[in-house]
Amino acid sequence: MVETSVDCVIFGFQHETLKVLLIKRKNDPSKGLMALPGDFLDEKTSIYGSAENTLKKITDLDNIFLEQIQAFGRVDRYPGKRVITISYYALINIENYSPTAGYTAEKLEWCDVDKLPELAFDHQRIIESAHKKLKRRVRYEPIGFNLLPEEFSLTNLQQVYEAILQIELNKRNFRTKLNQMKLLIDTGKKQKNVAHKPAILYKFDEKMYQQLKEEGFYFKL
Amino acid sequence: MVETSVDCVIFGFQHETLKVLLIKRKNDPSKGLMALPGDFLDEKTSIYGSAENTLKKITDLDNIFLEQIQAFGRVDRYPGKRVITISYYALINIENYSPTAGYTAEKLEWCDVDKLPELAFDHQRIIESAHKKLKRRVRYEPIGFNLLPEEFSLTNLQQVYEAILQIELNKRNFRTKLNQMKLLIDTGKKQKNVAHKPAILYKFDEKMYQQLKEEGFYFKL
DNA sequence: TCAAAAGTGTTCGATCTACACCCATGG
DNA sequence: CCATGGGTGTAGATCGAACACTTTTGA
Incomplete structure (x- = not known):
């Protein structure tokens, strides 16, 4: 058996x-x-x-x-x-x-x-x-988000993708692509107590994702 | 059980x-x-x-x-x-x-x-x-070839991809892409008894594929 | 005022798309 | 000589890579 x-x-x-x-x-x-x-x-x-x-x-x-x-x-x-x-x-x-x-x-x-x-x-x-x-x-598919806390910065997200893919990504281009996809919501919040310009915190737009999915969209990094 | x-x-x-x-x-x-x-x-x-x-x-x-x-x-x-x-x-x-x-x-x-x-x-x-x-x-990955006879025309191959993907592909662009990949060998043979310009018959270059694979190449249609 | 990381504008070249055209064959 | 599908050239649009630059914060 x-x-x-x-x-x-x-x-x-x-x-x-x-x-x-x-x-x-x-x-x-x-x-x-x-x-x-x-x-x-x-x-x-x-x-x-x-x-x-x-x-x-x-x-x-x-x-x-x-x-x-x-x-x-x-x-x-x-x-x-x-x-x-x-x-x-x-x-x-x-x-x-x-x-x-x-x-x-x-x-x-x-x-x-x-x-x-x-x-x-x-x-x-x-x-x-x-x-x-x-x-x-x-x-x-935009599943990288699952590895992050609810609210995260774009740099956090980029690091996730770099860790998964084991390659370096270009900051400028990464951000441009993500912007085009409209999958992120600006929470209005910012990082605190960091010794540099504080990053904007985003969250993943679940509804938008479902909608785009039905339209046959596909996330391309 | x-x-x-x-x-x-x-x-x-x-x-x-x-x-x-x-x-x-x-x-x-x-x-x-x-x-x-x-x-x-x-x-x-x-x-x-x-x-x-x-x-x-x-x-x-x-x-x-x-x-x-x-x-x-x-x-x-x-x-x-x-x-x-x-x-x-x-x-x-x-x-x-x-x-x-x-x-x-x-x-x-x-x-x-x-x-x-x-x-x-x-x-x-x-x-x-x-x-x-x-x-x-x-x-x-160039696996579409497996559905065809050893020797086939570019139109045959395009039809395979169209049938699998259920979309129409542009003839010109399909051919350009395939040429770039260098995965096809011209057998020197042509179609016979067809009422139009006979198509060149190709076969898949298995060796080239293995080589390209090792170099980390990836087939992109 | 400096270091550090966030965030943006822009150029250049590669790639993709669409369309128009010529070619070889059988009937 | 015509219909049919094979095969190619090319202009314009789109996309991605790369680089340089400005901004905001804590120390």
Whole structure:
């Protein structure tokens, strides 16, 4: 019999770098190694629901951006028995996150996406796939916002994109493009206590996004 | 216990339209309905391998472009028991295809991708996902070639892209772009017995593609 | 008054689009 | 010699990269 699990690649953004939330496994197999949070799939839960539950259990967050990556199913990916896994990636605002309950016994760690420790099973590959998918998705859907607090500056946003894509972007052009899209609302607020001209804080215009989406618009960075 | 199956969306190109290969189910559940070819996953086969086997059994073809779409796992997607499915899509040259053995008992049919009959389970949704994924993939990897015979004209190729993307493309610009990419080899041959200027036949330059890929090139239609 | 980062104007070249035109073949 | 689809040249618009510049704040 083939068993099925669900694993989550949880991305966060901190100190201008893209992070992944990993756990230290407290049980065999691969006890002690770092790994993606996940669970076995049970008969009464959809796979998407199962990913939501995993996310909730570990971060205590609801209503998070969550998208399937793909299924991984090589015969030898898991020791001892046949387990295929269906992987999801999530984008969260690291400020809202609070490590909780079910996972307190384990060590939780935000790791740099390009400085990963040794990982259990094929989780390294899964994270690579997740990052690759994110890189693509981010170019034609405005999902980068999910990694930021509700209010953010344009520089914050640019840094998110630079961290995800691992390239430098031109400030002038980045701002011009974002302006054209009309997806940002000026909150009227500004940064405080910064030793330079304070940046305007924006928020993402969810309604405009839905509207543009229906018109067949697509976000192009 | 959750069971796992693999389903294949097999795309072909004929009469200037994009087609999907469907079977008529000979057993319950959904006996008599049209559906995607697929199989249950067994313990000793990778999911990719299982998709390859399905493809081989139904088309007798090897070494085909085959890519995972995603897993579908709503609780009620399959009647009577819990079955999740992992879906793949394939691109084949319809001329090479020969319906064979394992499936002779069933009716096989190439259906227009936008005139689908009533389908079993959630296979309608799976095909829609496949088409959506194909639309995206085709814009940054030169996979359209897989739907054509070894030698083809530029008009053939343009029609493939128009059928996949369901839009009209400008002849002049399409050709200019393809020229820039240097992915085509002039075979020196021409069409015969056509009542107009015969078109030059090209083939896809596999080596050049690999080389460009390593250099980080990306095909942009 | 200085450093630091926010924010803007503008030029230049590449790319995309649209249209017009010529070419080779069978009937 | 005509209809048909193959194949090309080019002007104008649009887009993106790059650079230099002004602005506002805290120290």
